[in-house]
Amino acid sequence: MVLVVEPSPPMQPASPPGLPPRARHRRLLRLQIHSVVGTISPFVDMRPPPAIDSTARPPASMVLPTDAALHHLHSTDAAGPLPCADPVHTGAREVDPTFNINRWMNRSKGQEREVFDELVGVAEMKVAVERTGGIVVLAESFGHSVFKESLQRIFQSSDNDLGLSFNGIFEINCSKDVKIQGIIGPCTSLEKKSPLSSDTVVGQGSTSAWKMCGLDRKTSICLVFDIAKKDGPDAISQSTSNQFYFQFLTYYQHHEGQMRLRATTLSRRWVAGSGGVQDLIDGFDQEAAAAVMARLVSFKMEAEADFDPIRWLDRALISMCSKFGDYQKETPSSFSLSPRLSIFPQFMFNLRRSQFVQVFNNSPDETAYFRMMLNRENVANAVVMIQPSLISYSFQSGPEPVLLDVTAIAADRILLLDSYFTIVIFHGITIAQWRKAGYQDQQGHEAFAQLLKAPREETDSIIKERFPVPRLVVCDQYGSQARFLLAKLNPSVTYNSDNPPPPGGDVIFTDDVSFEVFMDHLQRLAVQ
Incomplete structure (x- = not known):
């Protein structure tokens, strides 16, 4: 719809002169x-x-x-x-x-x-x-x-529809074995009372239907369920049926005006006892779990006045490692996790340090913006927000992912950090000096020119696919804007470390614990 505003008799007195x-x-x-x-x-x-x-x-x-x-x-x-x-x-x-x-x-x-x-x-x-x-x-x-x-x-949609749908209603039908606690995401409750609703409310709860005024192909919502108590009047003994199901109904208005319905039905099976632990591990999605934990901790920080996010995350991680880890009692060195679970502690370590939990350096408006984007983006984008990706460019090798650690910094290396909201192109000190000397414009230094060009091309491809557009920061080692990279790196080498960094490396001036220390404490507590 295009609204054309033409001069017409005023409906109220004109604004006073000099209206701010x-x-x-x-x-x-x-x-x-x-x-x-x-x-x-x-x-x-x-x-x-x-x-x-x-x-x-x-x-x-x-x-x-x-x-x-x-x-x-x-x-x-x-x-x-x-x-x-x-x-x-x-x-x-x-x-x-x-x-x-x-x-x-x-x-x-x-x-x-x-x-x-x-x-x-x-x-x-x-x-x-x-x-x-x-x-x-x-x-x-x-x-x-x-x-x-x-x-x-x-307005850059090839279908002339802006990629948007409207007037959506999202409904859930499920087995009586499970209860709906609520949804965390861009929607609001329609207050449709249902016996499927749990007494525990998370996000928009106490309903089985939600209104979604605007949605697109990337809109993602987080549904939280609870297992029905066996002594409840509507509960069904899980032993009578090994299966339970979910059905998601999405009504929405297409840009051409038609109302459409998309139905998604899926079935899962119950596992119980010690024999079902491996089945749970095999079905565990580490990235989806990290995205859910980020939404849950953000919601609790806003909804609960005395909530301690660090303690809550640590307790949840310790409980999971204690239940699903392999170890000998009181022997931290024997602790290990299945490959299906091994990256989850790393996600939690970075979530503890992320802008969703550590709000000290951000205004309330910035924090609200970060959480709004987290609550509507898919799992892949949420993981980048929690644990940024880091790619290295050097003469010795092509672009390759490296650990999100301060040891990744080298004088002859370019690093590309993607934290979703900000993209950082970081030049090592030697690369920065060569660039300032203009070697990339001189004949015989085409390889150096291509090395400088490669991260910019990757950055352009990322920006092209992302909305809202991320902020681009181009910085040099020891420069003031290098803080955008250093704040995201694991502080394995700090100002008070016993081992100095290698030549051309860097240190982080912080008292935060490193991932190695974090894992040592986790293993010690999990095996108790």
Whole structure:
């Protein structure tokens, strides 16, 4: 739908001269809300994308007080909500006090935001955006490449449909042996009461149907189930039937207007006793489990006031290793994990250090943005967010993946780090000196020119396939922006290590434990 706005008699007095940008933004967004909710048919989709910067926050909302001591940071949020801040959907209500998520959802409209600066209220608008299936692009300014390329990407669909579907409803049918705890993802509960609902609620729960106002081919949701208690009135003894099933029904509106239904039915079998342990191990997906743990810990950090994410992750990992590991009691050196489980501790180590758990260096808006993207992306992308990929380029070999460790740094090597939100091209000190000397432009140094070109080509291919577009950082060893790489590496060599780094290597100035120390503690606790 294309809306053409022409001059017409004013419905209200003109804006006063010199109206500040934040007040103009408030009036614009209020007009969008009333236009969509009051005039647009529930069967016609519309996705208004207002752009917000740090000057657009209405002072009356008091979400960000002028007192510097109350700036909108995680440290102040931990002490309690800011004055006048609504913990549910302040960002929408500060524009229109009558805003209601259910009214917006019933019109199947996605709340989208293109946001600039770090203190514009994304954390307060997270609920409205996520429950209506909207998208947020967080950038530094209107002219930043992240915003410009992401905005262009929305309209680069070969099918002329923007790759979007609308007005979706997701339903679950399953055996009575299992109960539905809820969904973590871009949806909202339709409050459809069902005997399949568990008493324990995770995310959007207490229902068997959810509304998904906007979805695409990459939209991914996390479903959490519980095993029904055997003494419950609806429980069925698992011994009477070795099978249980799930059926997922997805209704959605195609861009051509037709309503479509996709049904997915799958069956699984119960395993019990010590003989079923190997069956559980064989069916374990380490990457999917890491993505689920990331969503769960992010949800608990927002929902539970006194939640300790590090302790919760450590306990879950120790419990899993103690149950499924091979070891002799009280002998840490004998501990080992099946290849189907061996990478999971590494995922948990990096999740503990990720932006989803360690929020100290990020604003609440940045943290909300990271978690919104985690909650809608598929497993492959979620794993990159948790444990970035690292590729090495050198004269000795072609592009090859290397360990996410500080020992990967070398003077004659280029590293390409992909952490999903940021892509870093890191030049070793020797490579950086040659580049600054212009050797790549001189005859006879074509190999060096190709070495510099290879990571840029790989970066372009990654950016082309990703939305929102990631930030690109090109840096040199010992440069200020090298911190974007060092913050993601395993600190196996630090400033107080006994063994110095090899020539051309680097150290990390941190007191964080390395992965080796982490595994030593894990093995010691798992075999107790």
